[in-house]
Amino acid sequence: MxxxxxxxxxxxxxxxxxxxxxxxxxxxxxxxxxxxxxxxxxxxxxxxxxxxxxxxxxxxxxxxxxxxxxxxxxxxxxxxxxxxxxxxxxxxxxxxxxxxxxxYAVPGREPFYARFGFRRMNTAMAIFSDPEKAAADGYTQ
Missing domain, CATH: 3.40.630.30 (Gcn5-related N-acetyltransferase (GNAT))
Structure with missing residues (x-):
């Protein structure tokens, strides 16, 4: 390769x-x-x-x-x-x-990014164009 x-x-x-x-x-x-x-x-x-x-x-x-x-x-x-x-x-x-x-990671992929020093944020928030899909996909609560 x-x-x-x-x-x-x-x-x-x-x-x-x-x-x-x-x-x-x-x-x-x-x-x-x-x-x-x-x-x-x-x-x-x-x-x-x-x-x-x-x-x-x-x-x-x-x-x-x-x-x-x-x-x-x-x-x-x-x-x-x-x-x-x-x-x-x-x-x-x-x-x-x-x-x-x-x-922000696809839910479940956080451990991969943690290896680079990324840590969860307590205050991250977002406005999604399709909030229902974002919630269904696990990006928001």
């Missing part, structure tokens, strides 16, 4: 990335939606095996106070190979210097 990492979105097939989120499974996000989200993010990382994107993630950051890691995805066939660990560590490294680095 010769994985190539890049911060550049130039080689990304956004529809293929959309499919990756669908099969991961991390929901339905259109290629156009992902292109906009990644374009508006300070930090981004993509892993390619040949021409196929097999992992990706981004951080929305302001450069001083807060960096928010989000949309972390690894192809199911590559999960357990260390790609997720490398992806998170690289985004954390890119976010160094911010007062806080935040993420």
């Amino acid at each position: 010769a994985i190539r990492w890049t911060q550049s979105p130039d080689a990304v097939d956004w529809d293929a990335l959309s499919e990756l989120y669908r099969i991961a499974p991390l929901g339905n996000k259109s290629g156009e939606w992902l292109k906009t989200a990644y374009s508006n993010s300070m930090f981004k990382r993509f892993a390619f095996d040949g021409d196929q994107v097999v992992a990706a993630g981004r951080a929305v950051a302001d450069g001083v106070d807060c960096s928010y890691l989000c949309d972390i995805v690894v192809h199911p066939a590559y999960q357990g190979t260390g790609l997720g660990k490398e992806l998170i560590q690289s985004l954390v490294d890119l976010s160094k210097g911010h007062r806080k680095i935040i993420l």
Whole structure:
């Protein structure tokens, strides 16, 4: 497995990335939606095996106070190979210097992120576009 990492979105097939989120499974996000989200993010990382994107993630950051890691995805066939660990560590490294680095995880995945120093917050709150789905998926109470 010769994985190539890049911060550049130039080689990304956004529809293929959309499919990756669908099969991961991390929901339905259109290629156009992902292109906009990644374009508006300070930090981004993509892993390619040949021409196929097999992992990706981004951080929305302001450069001083807060960096928010989000949309972390690894192809199911590559999960357990260390790609997720490398992806998170690289985004954390890119976010160094911010007062806080935040993420929210798929319920049940918190132990994975704890290995990088992430801790539960007592005061985190969110407004979701579909509050019933967020509650059903375990993101809110």
